[in-house]
Amino acid sequence: MKTAIVNATKRVGVTLSLFYFFYFAMVGVYVIFMPKVLKDIGYNAVEIGAIYTSAPLMRFLLPFIFKRRIKLSSRVFYISLIATFFITALFFLTIHNFWLFLLINFAFGGAMGAVLPFVETIALERIGKERYGKIRLWGSIGFSVVAFVLGNILDSYLMALSFLVVTALLTTLFGLALVQYDNKAAEREEGVESDSSFSLAKYWAFWGSVFLFQFSFGGFYNFFTIYETSHGIALDIVSYLWIFGVACEIVMLIFQGPLLKHFNLLSLLFIATLSGVFRWIIVALFPENLPLIMLAQATHALSFALYYTAAIAYVYRLYTQKKLAQQFFLGISFGLGGALGAIVSGVIYKVSPSGLFIFEAFIALIAALLLIVHKRRKSYVA
Numbered sequence: 001m002k003t004a005i006v007n008a009t010k011r012v013g014v015t016l017s018l019f020y021f022f023y024f025a026m027v028g029v030y031v032i033f034m035p036k037v038l039k040d041i042g043y044n045a046v047e048i049g050a051i052y053t054s055a056p057l058m059r060f061l062l063p064f065i066f067k068r069r070i071k072l073s074s075r076v077f078y079i080s081l082i083a084t085f086f087i088t089a090l091f092f093l094t095i096h097n098f099w100l101f102l103l104i105n106f107a108f109g110g111a112m113g114a115v116l117p118f119v120e121t122i123a124l125e126r127i128g129k130e131r132y133g134k135i136r137l138w139g140s141i142g143f144s145v146v147a148f149v150l151g152n153i154l155d156s157y158l159m160a161l162s163f164l165v166v167t168a169l170l171t172t173l174f175g176l177a178l179v180q181y182d183n184k185a186a187e188r189e190e191g192v193e194s195d196s197s198f199s200l201a202k203y204w205a206f207w208g209s210v211f212l213f214q215f216s217f218g219g220f221y222n223f224f225t226i227y228e229t230s231h232g233i234a235l236d237i238v239s240y241l242w243i244f245g246v247a248c249e250i251v252m253l254i255f256q257g258p259l260l261k262h263f264n265l266l267s268l269l270f271i272a273t274l275s276g277v278f279r280w281i282i283v284a285l286f287p288e289n290l291p292l293i294m295l296a297q298a299t300h301a302l303s304f305a306l307y308y309t310a311a312i313a314y315v316y317r318l319y320t321q322k323k324l325a326q327q328f329f330l331g332i333s334f335g336l337g338g339a340l341g342a343i344v345s346g347v348i349y350k351v352s353p354s355g356l357f358i359f360e361a362f363i364a365l366i367a368a369l370l371l372i373v374h375k376r377r378k379s380y381v382a
Contacts, residue, residue: 012126012181013135019119019174020139025146026088026167029160032147037157038095047098049346053339054102055109060335062113063327067198072118072323074179080114081175087111088168091161113335115175117326120312122181124322129260129313133253136309140250144243198321200328205374206318207332210311212367213273214333216280216360218341223349223356224283230353231287241293245300252301256309265314270371272307275299276364284357 038048066072087108094100123132150163200207228238259268282296312329319325348356 012122012178013131015174015177015181016119016123016127016135017138019171019178020136021142022167022170022174023116023119023142024139025142026164026171028143028146029150029164029167033150033154033160034164037160041096041157043098049343051098051102051105053343054105055112056335056339058106058109058335059113060331060339062110063324063331066114066324066327072114072327074182076114077118077179077182078176080111080118081172083111084108084115085165085168085172088161088165091164092158095157095161113327113331115171117323117330118182119175119178120326121316121323122178124313124316126181129309129316130257132260132313133256133305133309137250137253140246140253144246198319198324198328203318203374203377205370205377207328209269209273209367209370209374210329210333211337212363212370213276213307214337215341215344216276216363216367218338218343219345219349219356219360220280220283221338222342222345223353227283227349227353227357228287228293233288233290233293237290241297244294245297248298248301249305252305253309256306259306260309260313265310265317266371266375268306268310269314270368272302272310273364273368273371275302276307277361277368279303280357280361280364284354284361287354 035048035052038051043051070076087104090104091101094104123135127135146163146167150160154160225235225238225242228241229235233241276299279296279299282292286292311333312326315325315329316322345356345360348359
């Protein structure tokens with residue numbers, strides 16, 4: 001019996017690893033290369049900005065629809081996976097028409113918004129938060145591999161779209177293989193407290209912190225490369241800084257198990273959030289100091305890898321409606337926080353590039369303080 005359980009855990013671990021690898025490879029194509037593709041075929045900055053706001057906003061709105069109307073079941077997961085593949089195929093037909101492509105990107109955000117929360121719940125149920133990092137790191141590897149490979153061979157928009165469709169197909173196939181590991185008993189237990197009773201207001205300080213912390217990353221994702229090169233750091237060196245940050249993320253994912261096992265999740269979230277404050281201050285004040293910028297990038301291990309794992313594990317513990325909770329986490333953080341952070345960062349960067357990162361440090365500090373508020377309130381609302 002014990003051997004069978006171990007073998008089953010290994011199988012689900014391998015399947016999850018392959019899913020994460022291709023899912024985040026797909027995300028890599030979409031995030032790293034598609035903006036350049038759109039610019040090359042004639043899209044202007046406003047159009048590209050609108051398209052890259054559509055998917056995160058849809059990801060934010062989707063949990064509210066699920067809260068009232070739909071349950072994230074295996075059937076819905078099937079539909080979302082298959083829809084993700086077919087929507088990426090439709091990119092070929094719609095990419096030259098802004099309004100059609102915008103509509104398709106809304107649909108893409110909707111389909112993707114139901115996929116990852118379902119898988120994250122399976123991962124936490126089947127392998128636990130202590131081993132999660134060693135599985136999730138394959139997503140970071142997939143993202144890095146596609147960035148390296150496509151970065152060296154990309155020569156047309158058709159090649160980028162082909163990579164997107166192939167990675168979407170493989171994501172779909174391995175996602176479908178994960179459905180057998182969905183915990184039906186846990187799903188029935190969740191039904192005791194209906195999705196319509198799910199409350200954000202009960203833990204408003206936590207959700208406010210989640211939103212603000214991801215909001216603080218807006219300038220980093222959009223302007224870090226531009227900011228550093230404008231201060232004399234060569235483009236190839238900046239690319240190495242990005243890779244170094246991902247490498248630190250992977251190291252944390254490998255070794256974070258004992259931290260998650262022996263330390264309070266809220267305390268880890270607080271430390272990770274404070275590391276973000278430290279990170280943005282360094283970037284703001286010392287953009288030309290390469291050792292300090294490397295130190296700032298090293299904190300990606302805390303401000304992204306440890307934060308993300310601790311956050312989804314905490315949300316999993318906080319709510320009985322576990323899949324819906326994961327949807328809201330991704331929707332409020334990477335959805336609303338990511339979209340608004342990108343928009344606001346563009347406005348501030350035009351006025352003061354260094355001021356943008358000071359502003360982000362201030363936002364991250366508020367996010368940390370809200371975690372303290374949440375911890376104190378939770379003692380009498382939980």
